[in-house]
Amino acid sequence: MRFISWNVNGLRSCIAKGFMDFASSSDADIIAIQEVKASEGAVDISIPGYDHQYFSFADKKGYSGTAVFSRLEPLSVSYGLPDDEYSHEGRVITLEFEGFWFLTVYVPNSQSELKRIGFRLGFDDSLRAYITNLRKTKGVIATGDFNVAKEPIDLKNPKQNEGHAGYSEEERQSFRKLLDTGMIDSFRYFYPDLAGAYSWWSYMFHAREKNAGWRIDYFLVSEEIKDRMKDAGILSSVMGSDHAPVYLDLS
Numbered sequence: 001m002r003f004i005s006w007n008v009n010g011l012r013s014c015i016a017k018g019f020m021d022f023a024s025s026s027d028a029d030i031i032a033i034q035e036v037k038a039s040e041g042a043v044d045i046s047i048p049g050y051d052h053q054y055f056s057f058a059d060k061k062g063y064s065g066t067a068v069f070s071r072l073e074p075l076s077v078s079y080g081l082p083d084d085e086y087s088h089e090g091r092v093i094t095l096e097f098e099g100f101w102f103l104t105v106y107v108p109n110s111q112s113e114l115k116r117i118g119f120r121l122g123f124d125d126s127l128r129a130y131i132t133n134l135r136k137t138k139g140v141i142a143t144g145d146f147n148v149a150k151e152p153i154d155l156k157n158p159k160q161n162e163g164h165a166g167y168s169e170e171e172r173q174s175f176r177k178l179l180d181t182g183m184i185d186s187f188r189y190f191y192p193d194l195a196g197a198y199s200w201w202s203y204m205f206h207a208r209e210k211n212a213g214w215r216i217d218y219f220l221v222s223e224e225i226k227d228r229m230k231d232a233g234i235l236s237s238v239m240g241s242d243h244a245p246v247y248l249d250l251s
Helices: 011-016 019-025 117-134 169-180 186-190 223-228
Strands: 002-007 030-034 052-056 066-070 076-079 092-096 101-106 140-145 183-185 217-222 229-234 246-250
Touching: 002 101, 002 140, 002 217, 011 019, 030 101, 030 140, 052 076, 052 092, 066 092, 066 101, 092 117, 101 117, 117 140, 117 169, 140 246, 169 183, 183 186, 183 223, 186 217, 186 229, 217 223, 217 229, 217 246, 223 229
Parallel strands: 002 030, 101 140
Antiparallel strands: 002 246, 030 066, 052 066, 076 092, 092 101, 140 217, 183 217, 229 246
């Protein structure tokens, strides 16, 4: 089985840049996307073979949002988190399958000068508790843009970005708390020492051409199903967004 996740930074924009061709040729069983930036009814999309599609829109028009396109029919689908405070921006969709829970997640950005870090850390706490509860019944795959580079190896310029959004100590500690519950960073599981592997690049200063990026998009897999992991990676050559798609292969 192959799963793909992609922060498309505006689905309509990404469609104009080749999203449909990519999705149709990806051979993925599930495609999860983040930062849809659309309101209900504003996107009309049908990907051949993906008969099950689910959108979660933010209350604020043209902001945030997630979606899942699946060849597999889920047992159940739910939206948001148990804490209502974190369920108005379309940031989480949960699909239940026989062998695992599958989540697409778009973690809030702490923004410049960390002005939204309180909301972001609260979201992290709520998400961690939610995943921990789901794991009482079966394993969990949580994917998406977690808006944090975990270690210095995960961004090009760690010293210059120390304390900035996405690389503050508070955010890294919060992300480590999730991993410490038994969630595995699948990419580092397979490639623990691979440097220069990034999933997001600023549109400024030719960052992508210079590969001055960050790895902030993840597939996290719970310990219960880690033995089913076959590979994980980043499709860095795929264009259409400031993020690259990431993938997980599971037996």
